[in-house]
Every structure is written in structure tokens, then in C-alpha cells.
Amino acid sequence: MLTLQVLRDETNTVLEGLKKRNFKEAEDLIQQVLENDKLRRETQNTLDSLKARSNADSKKIGELMKAGKGDEANALRAAITQDKDKVKSLEESLTGFEKKQLDILYRLPNVPASIVPAGKSAEDNITVHEHGKVPALYAGALPHWELIKKYDIIDFDLGIKIAGAGFPVYKGKGAKLQRALINFFLNEADKAGYTEIQPPIVVNEASGYGTGQLPDKEGQMYFVNEDGLYMIPTAEVPITNLYRDVIVNEDSLPIKNVGYTPCFRREAGSWGAHVRGLNRLHQFDKVEIVQISKPEVSYRILDEMSLHVQGLLEKLELPYRKLLLCAGDMGFNSAITYDMEVFSAAQQRWLEVSSVSNFETFQANRLKLRCKNKEGKMELLHTLNGSALALPRIVAAILENNQTEKGIKIPAVLVPYTGFEWID
């Protein structure tokens, strides 16, 4: 959520930024929030002075009572009672202004960073880096949804039987490959200085608000009605919310955490073309890196995180490209996002396997995640995160790109983790 301060002080910058996103209500909402803010402040002013008066009077009553002047106290008491209604109605309208302010702020997306290109859709994204060669496959090459049947490593039908569509069952070498990838990703993050976290995979409502999944995207998350808990769509939610309402010690920055969790997404309405096999699931595994930093270094950290993700793809010998998302294709919370896409040779498609984003203060403002700077002032921090990496599409690409007539060759870096070189 944008800060009121920014909306007040840099109204035009915000407006331009939101237009770049193609966010049509920008002008209207900003005007509303500024007007509302003015009314809110005026109301608080009157309310505060009214309260100041009655606080002073109440104190006086106390003193009169002590002094045994009951009559005078009673007279004053009667006078104060008159103010009570006024206070009450002012308080009500103040609450109204505050509520409206929050309602509007929740609807305003983040302002894109200056280097983010304008644009409406994925077509306007910019490829900033490419790496690796698309492998030439042999004549009988298969897409991964055929390969998993051929080698009996992932079973969708069994998943349907015990849960539903989009909940695959990994078997034998398929399960081991999953485990190997998770361990490989966690070890690489560990080497890069991230602290491993195992968070709960359900979160409460406050956490959903903290990272921006709520109030808008409840339809995307599985909800446990009985207990008011949401199944996490990504480890970003619990791991970032660890720092909700926290004032971080400046010396401990940047904070670098990594977590492996299953992720749950309802994906309501997004089924259709291109969602076969592992391309889109309701439950999948992901290793997520999360950093919290001082504002002045967050863009350096964004690069560091991207390079970490790129390094993983390179070690896995997967051809990939790095996209700078255009403003219109970026998530609601993000100021800048790089997507990493891997080429899956049998499908002849680029698959998104990672999104690395800087949210600047957008999440921190909701989370009340701050630190006290050298001047002793409170300052919102920047939050960043990135998938490092999401498993299913990586698995799909490995299976498709590494298939040969005699089986699927496991990338060399993974062999110490899998304990086998071939799926055959």
C-alpha cells in the first residue's frame, strides 16, 4: 500500500506511474484519497482540542473531589456531559474517514520503478538477457506429460483419485527428483547466505493483508473456514510476515531468508490452453528467497537475487531468458519484476519458473516493517522476493530437454542429490 505521505508529496509521480500501469481509476482515486485526507485531518484537529478540554476538566474534577468540594465538581461534571455527544459524533466521522482512506489505499497498486517500461500485456515485456542453447531433440521426443507416463514417475490420475485435478502424485524417481531439487536449491541459498526458514503453510487473515494477497485475491487461496486460515500461495506470505510489526535493528540488515514450502493456488478461471501436465497445478513445491533491506540498497539486492536465480538455471544447464516485465503485466504489489523463463524443448514453449520482485515500501507499509535510521527516525524498509525456484516447470523442462532414446539424463549438479544419473 502506498503511503499517504507519497500520495501527498509526489502526487504527480504517483499518477504518472499508475497510468504507466494502465490503471484507469488512478486519477479519481487519488483525488478522493487526498480530499478525504484533508477532511480527516480537520476532524482530528477539532476532536483533539475538544478532548484536550474535557481531559483537563476531568482532571479538575479529581482535584475538586480530593479537596472535598463536591458541589463544584458536580457542576463541572454536568458541563462536560454536554461535550460527550460532540466527541462521539466526531469520533464516528473520524473513523469513517480512516476507513475510507484505507479502502482507497488498498485499491491503489504500486508505482512502477522508473526503468519499468509502459505496456499492457506480456507482449510488451522486454527480454534483457538470454542464456543457453535450445537443445535439438531426437525424432521421437515427447512432451513431459507423456514422459512421466512412460517412465511412471508422476501420476495425475492417482492425484485425481485422492484429491482432485492439479494435485499430482510423484512416485519413485519422480519423487526423488523433487527432493533432490529442493535440497539443491536450499543448499545453494545457504551458500549465498540465506537463513533457512520452515514456516507454517497456513496463515491468518492479518498475514494475508500484510503481503497484499488480501483484501483482493481471496479467491486465489484455499481457505479453511473452520479456523479462518488460508493455505499459502507462496512462502513469501509467511516468511515476509515474520517481520510484521517489527522494528528491525539497522545492523541486522539486509535480512536474507529462504524457505521451501508447498504452495496452494485455486487458479480459479485460469484453466484452458497450455495448462497440461505440470504447467499449472493447485499444489506445487517452491523454494523462495526473501530479503529485507534499507531503501538505498534494494536495487543492488534485486540484481543480486536475479543473479542467484540465473546461477541456478545455469547450473541445471537449462536455456533461459530474463524478462523485465512491463508495467501492465506486473503484479499489484510490485515496483519492478524480472521473470525467468525456461525453454521447454518438446513443448517449444517458454515457461515461467521464477519471478524476482522489489516491492519497495509497498508491503512494508502494510506490515509496519521499519527500522530506526541514524537520525533516530523511523523509516519503512524495502521487501524483495524471488522464486529460487518453482519446481514443476523445472521438472518439465529437465524431462523434455534431457530426454534421449535411452532415457532422461539428470543434470550433473543434481546427481549427488538424486543418487542416479538416468530415469529409464
Next chain:
RNA sequence: GGAGAAAUGCCAGAGUGGUUGAAUGGGACGGUCUCGAAAACCGUUUGGCGCAAGUGUCACCAGGGUUCGAAUCCCUGUUUCUCCGCCA
């Protein structure tokens, strides 16, 4: 799941209706002393909102209520602890 107790500042811990944003102790930070350190002594140590400043206002788990006035009384919720039950 049942019964009881509790929730106060960075920590410990007072306070049960009237200058209590909050005693006291500890910790941390700054200073004096010292070649340096320890000890001792002095000082500083919560945040939100509003205003040009000094102030004002709000906050003692959360949300309601009683009262001229609530950390203190009442209601609801949450969490923690103890006992019983159940159980990976």
C-alpha cells in the same frame, strides 16, 4: 475437548477508578573517572496521528461497554501457563 490462573515498556516486575506514558530493578546507549577496562556516579532510552514550532491526542493482548475520568470495573475474543482427557 473440560477446569482454573494470567496477559503492563527491550527484559523482569509494581500499580485494582483521579498529574501513571506508567514506580523499581536489569539491559542497552551516551558521559565523568581510567593508560585501558571493571566498579561507581550522572544522563538518555515506545510508537501512531494531527500542527509551522511547542504542544495536543491515541495506545498497558484485541474489540466493545460503564464513568466527568479506566492499566485499574464489566462483556466478548485471542494467546500463554497449570491440571485432567485425547493424541502424532
